[in-house]
Amino acid sequence: MSSTPATNRQIRFARHPEGMPDTECFTLETRPIEPLAEGQVRVRNHYLALDPYIRMRMEKKDSYAPVMALGDVLIGRTAGQVVESRAPGVAEGAWVVGRLGWQDYSTATPSELQSIDTAKAPASAYLGALGSTGVTAWVGLVHIGGVREGESVLVSAASGAVGSVVGQLARRKGCRVVGIAGGARKCGIVREKFGFDDCIDYKADDFLEKIGQAAGDGFDIYYDNVGGPIFDAALPLMRNFGRIPLCGLVSQYNATEPYGVKNMREVFNKRLTIRGFVISDHRDVFAAATSELEAAYADGDLVYEETIHDGLENAPASFVSMLQGGNVGKQLIRIVT
Ligand SMILES: NC(=O)c1ccc[n+]([C@@H]2O[C@H](COP(=O)([O-])OP(=O)(O)OC[C@H]3O[C@@H](n4cnc5c(N)ncnc54)[C@H](OP(=O)(O)O)[C@@H]3O)[C@@H](O)[C@H]2O)c1
Structure with missing residues (x-):
């Protein structure tokens, strides 16, 4: 298991877009990593999902969910591995997904994470067709x-x-x-x-x-x-x-x-x-949905495509590209290469 470094790269919200966002709406910052508190875990994010709904969170006015404030770490789901744990029941090495943001490392509590089985499908699939x-x-x-x-x-x-x-x-x-x-x-x-x-x-x-x-x-x-x-x-x-x-x-x-x-x-x-x-x-039907998706995948009735770009620093350009139709299937950033 890799040890946690002293600093963390994060992409933060820098400017409200007018029309199509550009890369000036985002800024890459490096911040110190704080020690974990009791009950917390540290996740090293391997894949970041870039979803159209994030564009709505860049508005000045709330939609069905609150908008981001300038300076916030960009919201987004990631798949990654627990590298430090002070939470009972969450082992180091476990693979998880969660809304952990556009960053190399995230601090989370177990309730913010779902475990995934990378023996059944690659971690990235749990941000897409199986997630x-x-x-x-x-x-x-x-x-x-x-x-x-x-x-x-x-x-x-x-x-x-x-x-x-x-x-x-x-x-x-x-x-x-x-x-x-x-x-x-x-x-x-x-x-x-x-x-x-x-x-x-x-x-x-x-x-x-x-x-x-x-x-x-x-x-x-x-x-x-x-x-x-x-x-x-x-x-x-x-x-x-x-x-x-x-x-x-x-x-x-x-x-x-x-x-x-x-x-x-x-x-x-x-x-x-x-x-x-x-x-x-519709959380009440998530289990039914997941079991049908897993059955379809196991039967070969569900295939998926991914458009993967390497490097957290490339997430803003990839996000804009996805909004303009540059992707086929799920638009992802591979953070750990
Ligand atoms: N309701 C929910 O809870 C929920 C959850 C997740 C996603 N969504 C919504 O589901 C939709 C698809 O999301 P996704 O994550 O699967 O993204 P996606 O389809 O993988 O990527 C966005 C696609 O939108 C198309 N597009 C962009 N501008 C367009 C335009 N002017 N007219 C027609 N198509 C355009 C592009 O494809 P082309 O090259 O074909 O234009 C682009 O590849 C989005 O509206 C998203 O907000 C809703």
Whole structure:
């Protein structure tokens, strides 16, 4: 087990963004590491997950969760190893995940950590398909969307971390699945690697025509990760009584002018149900979600992609890249190389 060094590198929140953030919004600082108090553990972070929700925490106004203050260590989930423990029941060497921030080392209490089994899957997978990303996909599709065998499902940001899991879970349930992603390369990955029946490039000039053709006689579920014009385009393609689990609005997080939806009439005409959700409200189903994700992974029905950049210092640029579509699957930083 490596011993704890005297100092810790951390990325802190330096400036509120206007529109798309840039690397000036972040600062890399080195601070002394304090000794552990009784009941605390020290985690060496190996992987850091870069998630779109962090952009919402960079606003000046709270959303469903409080914003960060300038000077805070950036929030984010990590997977790492316990290197020092003063907490009974947490052994040095244990692998854990938690919301431990953009830093080399984190101090935590056991209640802030979940243990992971790196014999079953690599540690990084527990930040993606086998962690809260996978649970988000399951909660939206199964718990909120009420997916049923044989239904037709549309998924946006389909090559991304959540979207790629949604499509695979729906296929496993016997659904026909169409994805939407940016660019021909990503659409190829969605079809070939993630096994969607089809995937349409929303950046292509013929997007509306192609998505109309792919809809066939309509979608029962539209799993929305993006909002904006793609949400608008999906509304006329829904079947009567269709359901739209609204997982996120990544097309709007950097928008300086909010997009005005034009097809709201379809919500009434087709008697659609749109329901926003945040996974922290659904802890009661996490165990069911996790056991289905693990079973799908063990059966070979769930594969995942990761876009990994090395070095904590590169986290700000990678975060901006992810918001601009630079990732396939989960965007991660490998802190320990
Ligand atoms: N409700 C919850 O509890 C919860 C939990 C986790 C995540 N989420 C949400 O789930 C969504 C997906 O998150 P993720 O972690 O899986 O990220 P991700 O999909 O892996 O990465 C973000 C993707 O968004 C796409 N994108 C960016 N700008 C876009 C635009 N203007 N229009 C369409 N697509 C755009 C990009 O793909 P393209 O190249 O295809 O554009 C990019 O790769 C986000 O909205 C996130 O906030 C919600």
